[in-house]
Amino acid sequence: MTGVTTARIGYRRLVLALLSPAKTLDFETRPATRKRSEPRLLDEAEALVAVMRSRSPEEVAELMDLSDDLARLNVERYAEFSAPHTWRNARPAVLAFAGDVYQGLAAPTRFDERDFTEAQKTVRILSGLYGVLRPLDLVQPYRLEMGVRLRTERGTSLYDWWGDRVTRLLAEDLEASPGAPVVVDLASQEYARVVRPDVLGARVVTPRFEDADASGKHRVVSFFAKRARGMMAGWMVQHRVRTAAALKNFDEGGYRWSRERSTPDEPVFLRDPRG
Structure with a gap:
């Protein structure tokens, strides 16, 4: 397969953004790029698919707290899951x-196209099924949240299943970075938990996004914070961010860095929707 590989030449330092996946999927819209690559932990994903194929729709519904219709849909998805991954599937x-x-x-x-290539180097998506994905890695329709209590030969959760495999792959991506590598954690706690800081060997920076309520007090609003994490990841790609200090320049969606509220490893961005 012709893919996009992680280039490590010509960069002063690698700043890697981590994202969670999404439950909502789009396999209908024509892809905005023809670039693609294959998931690096596909063998592990296939083993998990085999586990899920052994579960009945009722068991899948209970495991992931799904309606009967969604449970049946995902049972069908696992039945149809196949390798290799191609544009057809x-x-x-x-x-x-x-x-x-x-x-x-x-x-x-x-x-x-240049941004897609940059994202392939600097963005990683954590996944319950695939472990960790590069943006251009091909995926098939699935639903398997990292926090589910799935019993396998390795334990009782997907954290047990993945162990330090995800972290070691991230560390390999970071190891050629000159100076101290930086990971910007834009994932949810559920997904970030699969990354083991002691194995990663990198500085982890966790941005926080807060919106003002009617009284003017700022707090994290889940819906807005999720969108802000995506905006920051896109901004990092387009601005070719190479240092943690550069994050304070993020200003999309009305957010502004707060010097008073921020620490070096937890920059805080505030927004007042009232303008």
Whole structure:
């Protein structure tokens, strides 16, 4: 398969953004790029698919708290899952996921071909099924949240299943970066938990996005924060961000960096929707 590989030449430092996947998927819209690559932990994903194929629709519904219709849909998805991943049965992850984070990221309309190549180097998507994905890695329709209590030969959760495999792959992506590599954690806590800081060997920066309520007090609003994480990831790609300090320049969607509220490893961005 002709893919996009992670280039490590010509960069002063690698700043890697982590995102969660999305439950909402889009496999209908024509892809905005023909670039693609294959998931690097596909063998592990196929093993998980085999586990899920052994579950009845009722078991899947209970496992993931789904309606009967959604449970049947996902049982069908696992039955149809196949390798290799091709344009016939899969889409690049950054285009397949279509939830709030990816609405904020807006890759189909925001990225040109150079941006897609840059994103392949600097963005990683954590996944319950695939472990960790590059943006152009092909994925098939699925639903398997990282936090589900799925019993496998490795334990009782997907955290047990993945162990340090996800972290070691991220560390490999970071190891050629000169100086101290930086990871910008834009994932939810559920997904970020699969990354083991002691194995990663990188500085982790976790941005926080807060919106003002009617009284003017700022707090995290989940819907807005998800979109803001996607916006920041897209902004990082387009601005070729190479240092943690550069994050304070993020100003999309009305957010502004707060010097008073921020720490070096938790920059805080505030917004007042009332303008």
